[in-house]
Amino acid sequence: MTRSDPAAAESALLCDALEVAPERVSFIRREPLGPGSVAAFAVSGEPVEGDYFVDTSGLDVAVETGMALPGVARIWMHPADPHLPALAPTAYGGAAGVLLSRIGHEATDATAMVAYRPGRRAVLTVPTREGVVWLKVVRPSRVEPIVESHALLAASGIPVPAILAWSPEGLIALASAEGAPATEVAWHPEALLDVAEEVQSRFARVPLRRTARTGLEDRLPWYTAKLESVAARPDAVRLVSEKTAAALDVGQGEPRSIHGDLHLGQLFLTGEGSEVSLAGIIDVDTAGRGFAADDRAAFLSHAIASAILTENGGDAPRAWALADGALVRWGDRPGVRGRAAVHLLGHALAAAEGGELLRSERLLGRAHDLVSESKNT
Numbered sequence: 001m002t003r004s005d006p007a008a009a010e011s012a013l014l015c016d017a018l019e020v021a022p023e024r025v026s027f028i029r030r031e032p033l034g035p036g037s038v039a040a041f042a043v044s045g046e047p048v049e050g051d052y053f054v055d056t057s058g059l060d061v062a063v064e065t066g067m068a069l070p071g072v073a074r075i076w077m078h079p080a081d082p083h084l085p086a087l088a089p090t091a092y093g094g095a096a097g098v099l100l101s102r103i104g105h106e107a108t109d110a111t112a113m114v115a116y117r118p119g120r121r122a123v124l125t126v127p128t129r130e131g132v133v134w135l136k137v138v139r140p141s142r143v144e145p146i147v148e149s150h151a152l153l154a155a156s157g158i159p160v161p162a163i164l165a166w167s168p169e170g171l172i173a174l175a176s177a178e179g180a181p182a183t184e185v186a187w188h189p190e191a192l193l194d195v196a197e198e199v200q201s202r203f204a205r206v207p208l209r210r211t212a213r214t215g216l217e218d219r220l221p222w223y224t225a226k227l228e229s230v231a232a233r234p235d236a237v238r239l240v241s242e243k244t245a246a247a248l249d250v251g252q253g254e255p256r257s258i259h260g261d262l263h264l265g266q267l268f269l270t271g272e273g274s275e276v277s278l279a280g281i282i283d284v285d286t287a288g289r290g291f292a293a294d295d296r297a298a299f300l301s302h303a304i305a306s307a308i309l310t311e312n313g314g315d316a317p318r319a320w321a322l323a324d325g326a327l328v329r330w331g332d333r334p335g336v337r338g339r340a341a342v343h344l345l346g347h348a349l350a351a352a353e354g355g356e357l358l359r360s361e362r363l364l365g366r367a368h369d370l371v372s373e374s375k376n377t
Contacts, residue, residue: 006030006230006353010039010054010073017067017075018048030353031117032222033057033083038118051078053118059083062140083119086170087137096126096135100173103165105130121285132176133164138285140170145210147172149287156206159268159280179268179279188274189321193329195267195278200295203287204256212260212290216297216342217248223345230352231360240341240364243371247338252291260286262295263302264322293335300326300336301343308362331370341367 007027015022020043028040028051036056043052055074061083066076076082079091090096090111097107109127114134116122122137138146143166153160164173182192224241228234259266261283268280303323310319330336348363 006226007039007041007054010056011041013069013073014041014043014052014054014075017069018043018052020045020048027353029350030226031119032219033119034059037222037226040118052076053078053081055082055119057119059119078116079122081118081122083139084122084137084170085140086167087122090124090135090137090171091122096124099171100126100128100133103173105133105164111135134161134174134176136172136174136285138170138172140168142285143168143170143172146285149208149210149284152208153203153206153284153287156202158202158206158284159278160284161280161282177268177280177282179270182264182267182269182276185269185276186272187269187276189318189325191274191276192264192267192269192322193325195269195276196262196299196326197329198278199259199262199267199281200292203259203295204292206257208257208288210288212258212288212294213286214260214290214294216294216339219346220244220248220342223342223349227345227349227352227360227364230349231364232357233361233364236364236368237345240345240368240371244338244341244345244367247341247371248335249338252293252335255289255291258287258290258292258295259284260288260290260294260298262299264299264306265302291335293333293339296326296330296333296336297339298343300330301340301347304340304344304366305347305363308359308366331373337370337373341370344370 007030011025011027015025024044026042028042030037030039034057036058038053038055041052043049053076063082064074065080065082066074068074079087081087096111100107105128107126107128111124111126114123114125124135126133147163147166150160150163159178161174161177164175166172224237227237231237266281266283269276270279271277303326307319307323310316344363344367348360351360351363
């Protein structure tokens with residue numbers, strides 16, 4: 001089966017808006033946003049060379065920063081994200097250094113973009129004489145809830161990075177987390193799973209008030225529709241989606257406070273091997289009231305996706321031991337397999353849209369295995 005263009009409609013809109021030929025436009029990736037998405041493209045050749053975003057979310061913004069096509073889409077050029085008004089003034093030149101100097105931190109090198117999810121958030125780092133400062137750019141409406149959650153978590157003994165300053169325009173400055181990133185530590189799989197369980201238990205005792213940002217039920221039909229259009233076997237996608245929907249219907253238990261996006265990359269550790277312990281935890285923007293299955297499923301699915309990504313490397317045995325261990329611990333808990341399968345469909349979509357059809361098939365197969373073997377459907 002011929003693989004279809006994953007963003008043909010958005011590409012056509014961009015070509016028309018910029019008056020460029022299709023061969024000058026290269027699709028990069030897509031992010032779900034609202035009822036639509038944001039598709040990222042690289043455009044070559046002067047005078048319009050750069051990274052562009054075609055936004056079909058239909059979400060309102062305070063100010064348009066690019067070209068608005070009413071009822072159809074909006075188009076902007078990085079970093080002028082209309083959903084993140086603090087991004088452009090933070091990312092340009094030495095602007096971040098000037099901002100940090102006002103709170104007593106002297107920048108010693110250039111600002112670096114670490115992660116960017118268009119329409120959702122961006123993370124940047126600035127080396128300073130006082131240590132690396134992390135800048136998180138979010139939608140203005142989310143700043144105060146995030147700051148409040150940080151305060152509650154810190155007061156409850158959760159080792160989150162300290163907030164140095166924040167702005168209602170959508171900017172939060174944080175200190176570095178304590179410890180070493182788990183991705184750089186020689187942990188033993190069972191010991192790391194013990195740390196993950198400790199995190200879940202500690203979060204459950206925090207009186208968070210807002211709802212955790214998980215949204216898996218909403219993401220399932222979106223992932224399914226997009227993956228069907230680019231996968232080698234759309235019938236297999238539909239089958240997995242149907243089984244996943246059934247698995248999501250099982251009881252989740254009582255709501256409690258959760259991280260909302262728990263995985264290896266969020267953990268900072270001390271020690272190594274079987275002696276690792278929690279030193280810090282990051283990216284608590286998603287934290288709030290949810291279900292234990294959400295954090296267990298996020299950790300499990302990320303471990304599986306990481307193991308598939310590294311299965312030809314030297315660390316593959318340890319990666320698979322972590323994934324298999326997580327499945328043994330949490331796979332038969334209510335809701336875990338179905339929720340993990342949604343995450344894996346998202347990973348499969350990203351792989352397929354990036355042209356990695358074999359990895360996409362592997363991820364889809366693992367999602368199928370999870371929901372086919374579920375004892376809770």
